[in-house]
Amino acid sequence: MVPRMPTWKVPLADVVVPEDDIAAVADVYRSGWLSMGPQTAAFEEELAAYTGAGHALAVANGTVGLHLMAVGIGLEAGDEVIVPSLTFVATPNAVAYTGAAPVFADVAGLDAPWLSAAAVEPLITPRTKAIFNMTYGGFAGEARELRRLADEHGVVLLEDAAHAIGGRLDGTQIGRSGLAGGFSFFSNKNLAIGEGGAVVTDDDELAARMRLLRSHGMTTLTWDRHRGHAAGYDVVALGFNYRIDEPRAALARRRLVRLDAETEDRARVAARYDERLGDLTGIAPALVARDGDRPAHHLYTVVLDEMIDRDAFRERLAERGIQTSMHYPPAHRFSIYLEAPHGPLPVTDVYAARAVTLPLYAHMTEADQDLVIDAVVDALP
Numbered sequence: 001m002v003p004r005m006p007t008w009k010v011p012l013a014d015v016v017v018p019e020d021d022i023a024a025v026a027d028v029y030r031s032g033w034l035s036m037g038p039q040t041a042a043f044e045e046e047l048a049a050y051t052g053a054g055h056a057l058a059v060a061n062g063t064v065g066l067h068l069m070a071v072g073i074g075l076e077a078g079d080e081v082i083v084p085s086l087t088f089v090a091t092p093n094a095v096a097y098t099g100a101a102p103v104f105a106d107v108a109g110l111d112a113p114w115l116s117a118a119a120v121e122p123l124i125t126p127r128t129k130a131i132f133n134m135t136y137g138g139f140a141g142e143a144r145e146l147r148r149l150a151d152e153h154g155v156v157l158l159e160d161a162a163h164a165i166g167g168r169l170d171g172t173q174i175g176r177s178g179l180a181g182g183f184s185f186f187s188n189k190n191l192a193i194g195e196g197g198a199v200v201t202d203d204d205e206l207a208a209r210m211r212l213l214r215s216h217g218m219t220t221l222t223w224d225r226h227r228g229h230a231a232g233y234d235v236v237a238l239g240f241n242y243r244i245d246e247p248r249a250a251l252a253r254r255r256l257v258r259l260d261a262e263t264e265d266r267a268r269v270a271a272r273y274d275e276r277l278g279d280l281t282g283i284a285p286a287l288v289a290r291d292g293d294r295p296a297h298h299l300y301t302v303v304l305d306e307m308i309d310r311d312a313f314r315e316r317l318a319e320r321g322i323q324t325s326m327h328y329p330p331a332h333r334f335s336i337y338l339e340a341p342h343g344p345l346p347v348t349d350v351y352a353a354r355a356v357t358l359p360l361y362a363h364m365t366e367a368d369q370d371l372v373i374d375a376v377v378d379a380l381p
């Protein structure tokens, strides 16, 4: 028996795979077909219906989904794309893989750590091809303002919605404010399947292009040939192998059915943190929903006063078995992006120095949450 992980008393994120899900995955292993096929097709149909998008493509992980979006809109060397620095490095990487340059812009505030439309606007040049929003913590952020800006300047809006599956902006799935949005189904994400991701778009042409690029630029799939629906293929573009496999697609289908209930559970945990931590001195909840935003609550993040030693604070929680993290070390500080162009990033730098992410998962009990809350109270001066 593989031991249950992790060993923290209260981990940052936690995955539970019910026996019924394991049985559904085991059935796929017995079916005789493991690579992209009918489970994937069914998941894509269900995800398109769930998100309301015209097209949903399941992929091997969130990062390659973002890359498909970047290649799909035709990015190339000489182009610029405005991205937040306060994001996982996969966002700027997806741009850089194409030869285009990520240009880092600041976030909106310590209680709004998402790309600021006001910070983006002065960075738009004739070379700017796209703005890449990242829906931090599962919040839509300034998606509406960024959409307006993108339309005004005739550039594309893309969204890295890795955190946001199940979240809504004005009733629509977060990640659908631009031409395309990408989700991650990595182990710590809201719809966790290990490795996996998906891209959604309403644009038929972009969807067809991304579909082609997902599987080597080949005009038919192995599954089509297996079923006798196709005999051969041509290769019409420089594509990749970014396919998901059937067991993970089957698990994603099971999890999608429970996603809304789990998002409500996450919202309850987040609201309880807000209530218990909101009035403490020295700490402030960082993620404040804007009008119309019904977030996916992927993260619960606080910002410490500048007088508080963050490392010591995190160490005191760790001593009590509570895992914390920091989302994110800003990308413009990584060696690989030190020379990358950027605007002023004062909020990003302050946030990155003072933010702490606390444990949050759908099945978190009040008792587990109280362990975190008590440890936070004790760790504050």
Ligand SMILES: Cc1ncc(COP(=O)(O)O)c(C=O)c1O
Residues within 6 Å of the ligand: 061, 062, 063, 064, 087, 088, 090, 091, 134, 160, 162, 163, 183, 184, 185, 186, 195, 196, 197
């Ligand atoms: C903001 C963000 N973008 C992109 C990714 C990449 O997703 P994946 O790990 O599925 O490749 C992640 C998750 O790790 C993420 O948090």
